[in-house]
Amino acid sequence: xxxxxxxxxxxxxxxMWRFSERFDFQMAVQSARSIxxxxxxxxxxxxxxxxxxxxxxxxxxxxxxxQSGLTALFMDPHQGGxxxxxxxxxxxxxxxxxxxxxxxxxTSSLASNLxxxxxxxxxxxxxxxKYMSACVPPQPGEDRKIWRGAFALTEPLPYIGVDxxxxxxxxxxxxxxxxxxxxxxxxxxxxxxxNMDFATFVTAAVESNDDRIKGTFMIILEEGDxxxxxxxxxxxxxxxxxxxxxxxxxxxxxxxDRIIGGYDVVDGVIIPKYNHSEIIGAVFxxxxxxxxxxxxxxxxxxxxxxxxxxxxxxxxxxxxxEGSPRYEKGIQSNExxxxxxxxxxxxxxxxxxxxxGAARLADDFDAVEKAKEEHFEAExxxxxxxQMAVLxxxxxxxxxxxxxxxxxxxxxxxxxxxxxxxxxxVQYAYMExxxxxxxxxxxxxxxxxxxxxxxxxxxxxxGYGITEDCPGFLMQKWTDIxxxxxxxxxxxxxxxxxxxxxxSEVFQATMSAWGRQMERAGxxxxxxxxxxxxxxxxxxxxxxxxxxxxxxxxxxKLFHNKRQGVTFPLADALGWLLGPYYLSTDVIELIEKxxxxxxxxxxxxxxxxxxxxxxHVQSARAAGEVSRICTxxxxxFNECKGECSRDDLKEFQALKAxxxxxxxxxxxxxxxxxxxxxxxxxxxxxxxxxG
Amino acid sequence: MSSEFHIVVCGSIVPDPLxxxxxxxxxxxxxxxxxxxxxxxxxxxxxHALYEAANLAQxxxxxxxxxxxxxxxxxxxxxxxxxxxxxxxxxxxxxGSSSGFTDSFETAKTLADTIEGxxxxxxxxMLLFGGWQSASRGSGAVMQMVGExxxxxxxxxxxxxxTVGDDGSIAxxxxxxxxxxxxxxxDGAPAAFGWATGELPEPPNNPQIGMQNMQxxxxxxxxxxxxxxxxxxxxFEGVEVPQQRRETRxxxxxxxxxxxxxxxxxxxx
Numbered sequence: 001x002x003x004x005x006x007x008x009x010x011x012x013x014x015x016m017w018r019f020s021e022r023f024d025f026q027m028a029v030q031s032a033r034s035i036x037x038x039x040x041x042x043x044x045x046x047x048x049x050x051x052x053x054x055x056x057x058x059x060x061x062x063x064x065x066x067q068s069g070l071t072a073l074f075m076d077p078h079q080g081g082x083x084x085x086x087x088x089x090x091x092x093x094x095x096x097x098x099x100x101x102x103x104x105x106x107t108s109s110l111a112s113n114l115x116x117x118x119x120x121x122x123x124x125x126x127x128x129x130k131y132m133s134a135c136v137p138p139q140p141g142e143d144r145k146i147w148r149g150a151f152a153l154t155e156p157l158p159y160i161g162v163d164x165x166x167x168x169x170x171x172x173x174x175x176x177x178x179x180x181x182x183x184x185x186x187x188x189x190x191x192x193x194x195n196m197d198f199a200t201f202v203t204a205a206v207e208s209n210d211d212r213i214k215g216t217f218m219i220i221l222e223e224g225d226x227x228x229x230x231x232x233x234x235x236x237x238x239x240x241x242x243x244x245x246x247x248x249x250x251x252x253x254x255x256x257d258r259i260i261g262g263y264d265v266v267d268g269v270i271i272p273k274y275n276h277s278e279i280i281g282a283v284f285x286x287x288x289x290x291x292x293x294x295x296x297x298x299x300x301x302x303x304x305x306x307x308x309x310x311x312x313x314x315x316x317x318x319x320x321x322e323g324s325p326r327y328e329k330g331i332q333s334n335e336x337x338x339x340x341x342x343x344x345x346x347x348x349x350x351x352x353x354x355x356x357g358a359a360r361l362a363d364d365f366d367a368v369e370k371a372k373e374e375h376f377e378a379e380x381x382x383x384x385x386x387q388m389a390v391l392x393x394x395x396x397x398x399x400x401x402x403x404x405x406x407x408x409x410x411x412x413x414x415x416x417x418x419x420x421x422x423x424x425x426v427q428y429a430y431m432e433x434x435x436x437x438x439x440x441x442x443x444x445x446x447x448x449x450x451x452x453x454x455x456x457x458x459x460x461x462x463g464y465g466i467t468e469d470c471p472g473f474l475m476q477k478w479t480d481i482x483x484x485x486x487x488x489x490x491x492x493x494x495x496x497x498x499x500x501x502x503x504s505e506v507f508q509a510t511m512s513a514w515g516r517q518m519e520r521a522g523x524x525x526x527x528x529x530x531x532x533x534x535x536x537x538x539x540x541x542x543x544x545x546x547x548x549x550x551x552x553x554x555x556x557k558l559f560h561n562k563r564q565g566v567t568f569p570l571a572d573a574l575g576w577l578l579g580p581y582y583l584s585t586d587v588i589e590l591i592e593k594x595x596x597x598x599x600x601x602x603x604x605x606x607x608x609x610x611x612x613x614x615x616h617v618q619s620a621r622a623a624g625e626v627s628r629i630c631t632x633x634x635x636x637f638n639e640c641k642g643e644c645s646r647d648d649l650k651e652f653q654a655l656k657a658x659x660x661x662x663x664x665x666x667x668x669x670x671x672x673x674x675x676x677x678x679x680x681x682x683x684x685x686x687x688x689x690x691g
Numbered sequence: 692m693s694s695e696f697h698i699v700v701c702g703s704i705v706p707d708p709l710x711x712x713x714x715x716x717x718x719x720x721x722x723x724x725x726x727x728x729x730x731x732x733x734x735x736x737x738x739h740a741l742y743e744a745a746n747l748a749q750x751x752x753x754x755x756x757x758x759x760x761x762x763x764x765x766x767x768x769x770x771x772x773x774x775x776x777x778x779x780x781x782x783x784x785x786x787g788s789s790s791g792f793t794d795s796f797e798t799a800k801t802l803a804d805t806i807e808g809x810x811x812x813x814x815x816x817m818l819l820f821g822g823w824q825s826a827s828r829g830s831g832a833v834m835q836m837v838g839e840x841x842x843x844x845x846x847x848x849x850x851x852x853x854t855v856g857d858d859g860s861i862a863x864x865x866x867x868x869x870x871x872x873x874x875x876x877x878d879g880a881p882a883a884f885g886w887a888t889g890e891l892p893e894p895p896n897n898p899q900i901g902m903q904n905m906q907x908x909x910x911x912x913x914x915x916x917x918x919x920x921x922x923x924x925x926x927f928e929g930v931e932v933p934q935q936r937r938e939t940r941x942x943x944x945x946x947x948x949x950x951x952x953x954x955x956x957x958x959x960x
Contacts, residue, residue, distance in 0.1 A: 030773035031896040069898035598765040683709040
């Protein structure tokens with residue numbers, strides 16, 4: 001039996017999430033943490049969330065972000081930032097640290113980046129340099145006002161949201177003199193637009209309402225442009241109150257060179273280089289990851305205050321005498337409280353592992369995606385359809401790369417592996433398919449299941465949990481998650497996305513490789529829960545293949561775009577598998593690298609023992625969910641014949657029985673992990689103020 | 692006229708004061724339970740000294756700041772991710788224990804030897820800074836000994852403010868009894884200053900400074916030599932955390948006036 005000595009610190013996280021060697025990232029963590037646990041926590045404790053208005057008090061957040069380098073984090077060094085290369089991972093770390101205390105503050109920190117993201121991803125070099133540099137806080141000796149942006153996609157009618165195919169915001173040609181830049185009239189009403197209280201520019205999605213402009217596009221609007229720049233009424237949202245949100249009315253005359261990515265004029269028509277869908281696709285591809293992380297951070301942040309509450313529950317009053325078990329152990333003398341907290345913790349760990357896995361992939365993918373663009377450009381293959389045709393022909397090589405990627409290094413044909421890895425298109429096809437699962441998967445699972453788990457965390461603190469002064473701001477965090485499950489595409493959008501990507505041959509090959517990898521982990525890392533996860537992956541894949549050809553009693557196909565009752569639950573089931581898979585690989589990394597860390601070496605066996613149990617608990621939970629969903633889908637569309645046997649489903653039954661049997665030991669793991677919570681050393685007090 | 696100083700700040704890490712600090716017997720004497728796994732921070736007293744040093748260096752062009760730390764380098768590296776963003780400095784590391792249970796003479800000797808080894812240091816320009824106290828069971832004697840070992844005999848303790856005059860002299864305000872200050876003037880470097888809290892707030896993080904610092908300081912951490920603290924004859928009979936006194940009395944109907952009266956009486960003793 002191990003003993004968890006302390007709560008995991010930075011050294012543990014750096015190994016698991018693979019940033020031990022990146023001191024620029026580690027500094028970003030420290031910057032964000034110092035702001036979160038001072039300025040942000042103080043605002044929450046003082047009740048700054050209790051108004052929809054952007055107050056002077058809340059405005060202090062922006063100064064804190066500027067001073068601590070968080071505002072400049074998104075920029076490249078030549079624009080005034082300090083991190084070279086892609087920033088998805090760094091932004092995710094910042095999101096985690098800020099939302100450890102308050103996710104509205106995290107949203108505030110990220111919102112200007114979201115406004116800049118269309119420019120960063122698809123803007124012209126001139127647009128990129130102008131706006132990115134303007135959003136960097138002035139350095140000593142500089143006399144200029146910092147610019148801040150707002151991303152205006154969401155529209156007011158009806159309700160809140162946007163149909164990505166139809167936009168109410170309109171663009172017409174206001175003025176177009178020969179040889180001069182065309183002037184456009186942009187009419188955009190926004191809803192739920194973050195940063196709108198102080199934005200100096202807006203990146204807005206609009207559609208042409210003029211024969212002289214083609215299609216949709218995104219355009220940059222500035223506060224000083226001619227016309228109406230009305231910030232609108234505050235959105236009456238109930239959550240994320242440390243971010244500014246208003247419903248602006250913008251009717252402005254702007255030059256056409258503000259169209260993001262530029263434009264061409266063909267036969268007297270302005271043809272934007274990118275339509276708005278292409279731009280938001282490129283943006284949301286990445287920005288959904290930190291949102292998922294915000295939710296998982298909350299679960300991890302709940303662990304310490306809940307332990308402290310449980311231990312101290314009966315101290316200080318007449319309820320228990322000093323020295324009695326009730327006094328000493330408090331609620332921790334009850335197994336249920338311990339084990340439910342383990343469920344919360346395991347969900348948080350799984351969500352973080354998944355999100356950081358996705359962020360690492362996004363950073364790696366950045367260069368590969370650019371190289372692929374250059375390759376196709378050089379080859380003259382510019383249409384997406386033709387590019388897809390080329391990539392499809394590479395499927396065999398991609399599957400071969402995946403096989404080798406997940407083969408243990410000692411058994412791998414390294415020459416062939418390196419050859420395939422160096423092939424831009426092969427690498428692109430593999431990563432693109434994986435990102436197509438991980439990005440919506442993070443957003444869907446971390447926020448949706450995270451909201452339910454956060455409710456569990458709140459309930460573990462009883463009546464205190466639903467008060468404003470509950471340590472750790474648990475109630476606020478529970479409600480905040482609901483927004484995270486919604487913005488940047490609600491759960492249905494993520495399920496729809498996964499429905500389209502999860503059937504790809506490349507991802508299926510990846511899933512098979514994961515299954516084999518977890519099977520090996522089951523053998524080589526006893527106690528990790530590799531077997532149960534592998535068996536659940538196999539069951540899910542079998543079910544998907546079965547459903548693709550199965551029909552209901554009326555002869556209708558089960559797996560079909562229009563049957564969300566089939567496809568969406570299957571996407572949910574996949575979501576359950578992703579977290580424990582990434583957590584398991586992170587725990588394996590800790591087992592391998594932890595002993596080399598001077599700060600961890602002494603207690604490494606205890607630490608990895610605990611983490612193996614946490615991974616096992618989560619894998620078993622995921623397997624249970626997958627098994628339930630698959631069973632409902634496989635059996636649920638045929639009426640009961642009263643025979644209680646289906647000979648045509650013997651294979652499914654065998655796989656399901658395997659999942660059941662692979663649950664072996666999972667409850668022992670939970671017993672051990674729960675017990676570890678009774679001894680773990682926690683700080684004397686929370687390191688941020690309470691309400 | 693501005694003066695050019697070589698400011699050497701002695702300071703190391705201590706466990707995060709919010710953590711449970713439980714002394715236990717280790718193989719080489721007392722240690723704190725799970726010390727290596729606990730998060731650490733820069734000793735707040737050393738922090739004041741460092742921020743004052745950075746401020747002084749900024750006001751006196753040509754000046755340089757070194758932070759000389761005796762501590763476990765792996766933990767130091769973690770702490771430097773935050774501290775290095777606060778002010779420009781060159782880190783010099785002696786890799787050894789920073790627990791509160793090391794012999795203060797051995798600690799001073801190690802620090803003095805490490806300072807002697809700084810290649811570009813001009814001791815005639817040296818201002819030796821450090822904490823007057825330490826958050827890790829400090830003896831309050833290390834800085835004096837380091838100064839003596841380096842031949843710096845102009846020493847000031849409990850310093851809250853120094854002002855550099857046009858002639859290069861330094862006016863010093865040292866804390867004395869009853870909230871009063873003793874004012875002194877020293878001709879200039881070399882001199883040693885054990886800082887109290889100083890007058891400066893903790894600077895905000897500046898990641899650009901951090902990046903510049905860490906490019907220099909990561910090699911210093913990698914190349915840190917093990918500190919030799921073996922010369923000690925110090926032994927501990929026993930160690931324990933000062934017991935927290937908490938006398939709780941449950942009063943359900945006390946008025947605010949009664950509570951105030953009782954507090955005043957308690958304060959009067």
